[in-house]
Amino acid sequence: MSVLVVLVVSFLAYSFELYVEPPPNGSKKVTIGSPEEQGKMLWQQKNCTSCHQLYGLGGHLGPDLTHVSSQRSPEHIAAFLMSGTIVMPNYHFSQEEINALMAFLKSVDESGNGDPRTFKLNLDGTISQKNN
Ligand code: HEC
Numbered sequence: 001m002s003v004l005v006v007l008v009v010s011f012l013a014y015s016f017e018l019y020v021e022p023p024p025n026g027s028k029k030v031t032i033g034s035p036e037e038q039g040k041m042l043w044q045q046k047n048c049t050s051c052h053q054l055y056g057l058g059g060h061l062g063p064d065l066t067h068v069s070s071q072r073s074p075e076h077i078a079a080f081l082m083s084g085t086i087v088m089p090n091y092h093f094s095q096e097e098i099n100a101l102m103a104f105l106k107s108v109d110e111s112g113n114g115d116p117r118t119f120k121l122n123l124d125g126t127i128s129q130k131n132n
Helices: 002-020 035-045 074-083 095-111
Strands: 119-121 127-129
Touching (some): 035 095
Antiparallel strands (some): 119 127
16 A cells, blocks of 8 residues: 555655656747748648658648758749649748748758757656757
8 A cells, every 4th residue: 555655755756856857948839820820721731741751641642741941942942842743742832831831841840850860868767969
């Protein structure tokens, strides 16, 4: 019985500690109404993920776009979004929508740098990642 009490108390204490701990410094909040967020909504509404992957997840007709912002010029990305191709549909986006999608892809690019070899395993079983 006392073992059970110890387990319950430590579970509650640890849960409390995890919930009150502030998020790591590097985590960036996407604010509501920001271009990134509008771009994310467009990404979902137009179902870009049916053909493209982010972080390796998604359809395979088109390329993975996690790092497209750093691999391609803004003009290159805008050209695809403006007119599509034979395979990729033309969504007739406005300039504002193109900017929003590019801001979203840029934020994905910045967040998608998780090389597991750089992770540090903490004593309590959680992992921390160096901000790169
Ligand atoms: C029907 C499948 C399909 C959908 C849906 C689609 N794409 Fe594509 N996309 C492609 C293909 C295929 C390519 C590669 C170029 C080609 O061969 O046409 C591509 C290329 C791109 C590129 C250029 C990538 C590079 O490295 O050159 C970007 C950026 C892009 N798509 C963004 C989007 C966004 C944003 C959406 C949603 C609004 C979207 N795509 C929806 C199929 C699709």
